[in-house]
Amino acid sequence: MRSPGRVAYLALLIAAAFVLSSLERALPSPVPMIRLGLGNVMTLTAFAVLGLRDGAWVTFGRVALVSFIWGGVFSPTAVMSLTGGAASLMVMIPLALCGRRFSLYGISIGGAFAHISAQLAVASALYVQSADLFRLLPFLGSIALVTGIINGGIATLLASRLSVFYHRDLGQA
Amino acid sequence: MREGKDHFTTSGASSFLQRPTIWDTCLLIFLLLLTFTAPRILIGASGDSLKAGSYIEVRTVDGSSVISLKKDATHIVKGPLGAAKIIIEDGQARMESAPCPLKICEAMGPIKNAGETILCLPNRISVKVTGGEGELDAVSR
Numbered sequence: 001m002r003s004p005g006r007v008a009y010l011a012l013l014i015a016a017a018f019v020l021s022s023l024e025r026a027l028p029s030p031v032p033m034i035r036l037g038l039g040n041v042m043t044l045t046a047f048a049v050l051g052l053r054d055g056a057w058v059t060f061g062r063v064a065l066v067s068f069i070w071g072g073v074f075s076p077t078a079v080m081s082l083t084g085g086a087a088s089l090m091v092m093i094p095l096a097l098c099g100r101r102f103s104l105y106g107i108s109i110g111g112a113f114a115h116i117s118a119q120l121a122v123a124s125a126l127y128v129q130s131a132d133l134f135r136l137l138p139f140l141g142s143i144a145l146v147t148g149i150i151n152g153g154i155a156t157l158l159a160s161r162l163s164v165f166y167h168r169d170l171g172q173a
Numbered sequence: 174m175r176e177g178k179d180h181f182t183t184s185g186a187s188s189f190l191q192r193p194t195i196w197d198t199c200l201l202i203f204l205l206l207l208t209f210t211a212p213r214i215l216i217g218a219s220g221d222s223l224k225a226g227s228y229i230e231v232r233t234v235d236g237s238s239v240i241s242l243k244k245d246a247t248h249i250v251k252g253p254l255g256a257a258k259i260i261i262e263d264g265q266a267r268m269e270s271a272p273c274p275l276k277i278c279e280a281m282g283p284i285k286n287a288g289e290t291i292l293c294l295p296n297r298i299s300v301k302v303t304g305g306e307g308e309l310d311a312v313s314r
Binding site: 048098104106109110123131133145 | 189190197201204205207208212216290292294297299
């Protein structure tokens with residue numbers, strides 16, 4: 001059972017992830033198909049401050065909200081963002097469970113890489129019916145690793161500040 | 174220092190790692206290698222990738238057609254979003270203009286070697302170079 005304060009923090013992070021994802025959708029990207037994935041920063045922050053389960057909720061909450069509000073629930077973009085989000089969680093959670101080996105940087109690049117790989121795989125399987133799309137992987141994958149490092153850095157900064165507030169608000173040391 | 178799998182949930186501002194670890198670096202190097210090797214494994218050894226092709230295969234929702242690369246021409250191809258213009262010039266094909274929102278296909282530039290592909294996902298068009306110089310090595314993948 002989550003305490004009300006914890007639920008409030010979870011809601012805050014989901015809302016922030018939704019706003020960041022929406023902004024990214026709205027802004028025209030200078031280079032197509034490349035996004036910073038700022039929504040994932042909130043998932044990483046939730047991992048560090050609230051725990052892994054709440055982090056997963058941030059991802060699913062963001063994907064659900066973005067799909068409901070900005071497009072059809074079963075539209076290609078919604079399917080792509082759901083598989084991307086699920087795949088990144090499937091990589092990020094095991095990485096986070098590996099003792100104290102990976103920092104948010106490592107978890108972030110693992111998630112970013114899983115995200116782009118899953119999206120290419122889904123697009124290949126559903127819409128192109130050939131593996132040709134994976135020719136884009138060296139390009140898109142390298143970009144994903146760079147954005148993963150950036151997001152990891154942002155999440156580290158954000159989490160160290162937010163966790164201070166969180167533990168103060170919830171009366172823990 | 175706390176140990177254990179719940180380190181991400183324990184209290185305290187420093188309960189998670191603040192700096193990249195050696196493991197992060199290893200993961201980064203591994204993924205970087207994977208980025209450049211995975212396409213080759215998935216698509217197959219592309220020994221034909223440096224051979225100039227002689228045809229392009231244009232696939233749309235309505236079907237596919239094969240067009241020679243030897244003759245300069247302009248082709249209008251219809252997709253669900255509208256007409257796309259494919260230009261063939263000097264044995265190279267490129268997407269000149271497309272109705273899709275992101276214009277990735279235009280940005281992919283000209284293609285000429287067997288196996289190279291231009292994809293336009295929104296408009297459901299793919300353009301693939303087939304056929305090496307004077308041989309029938311168009312392998313369907």
